Amino acid sequence: MLPSMVLMSALAATAFGANTTYTYTFPAGFNIGLVKPDQLSSWCQGQRNECPSICNGSTTQNTCEDSTLKFNCICADGSVPDVSPYIETVPFYVCEETYGQCINAHPNDAEGQRACKAAATCGSKNASAEDTTMSATTSAASSTLAMATSTGSSQTSSSVAAASTTTNAAAALSGLEGYSTGFMAGAMFLAVRLFL
Template sequence: MRSYAVLVAAFAVAANAANYTSSLNMTIVPSSVDDSTRASWCTAQGNTCKSLCSGRTSKNDCDYTTLIYDCACSANNSAPGLEYYTQTMPTFICDTLLAQCYKQYENNQDGQQSCKDDIGTLCASNSPPSSSDSSSSSTSASASTTASQSATQTTQAAASATSDKGGFAAAPAIPKHAAAAVAAGALFALL
């Protein structure tokens, strides 16, 4: 009977864990986060978008009531790699989902491990590049501090679930470990 209970618990954890492939496809119910936190997320998202696009964006919008955002660089009208950087909506949502998952499985080690494996590994840990515009930098720093404090308060356990992925800023930005794969793919495409 005990093994049946363990099996049912394991199935419940597996069924409840979403099959995320990226922080870009994660969503939360906006009302699960207070208005001021969502507003600071949008400010940080906007500042990071501008920074990743070297100050030249063709789209840079964020609605704190719905958590719908849009970021595109003017240089090539494509989105930078938001999922690779902190201070972006994908990472705020990822960190919040991770915290909610940990809370849901508060006394369940297997459940928390599933949270870490299924969500935590997709949350970014790279800081966005600094902006060369000093007024933007101070605004970004202020929003980043507020957003970081909010994220830290709700996701202290998530910090151990993320790993250092290394990266560089470009439009679109690609982390170091992915840059080699992109370069190799481009080389093979030419052959």
């Protein structure tokens, strides 16, 4: 091995720690040289932002190197999650870029572009939204449990608990995307009717 290659390997090991768990491999056809440096930096920022959500809030390693897109995401319990199913991670951005590069490499080639589309299976899960929905649902369940275990027969106490549950139900519903305002209003109306 050439001395300069040994030095680069040592620097890479230092940047990611001696016990690096980086195992992600770029898909065939991806050319990192076609991606602007500021875009690479943005992708790493997304990766670093999503890692804690994927790990349910706590990590021991959360790194990403802008120039190479090498990253580490290790949860506090020592597990190494598969980040590829999630949006705003390096595998997600690379997948989308690979698709774009593939389409550009096949101008006026419908068959080639169909192959590009078939190969592009990018992540679609949103770790941040899952965390928000999970905590709102847990909060709503806690309020319902508190109301159910209350032994008092006071109308005021029941109304306060019902209002609290309705507020938490609304928070849980607000984390869900793609539902119309009418559906949410109807669901809230039903929730209020159930607790009155």
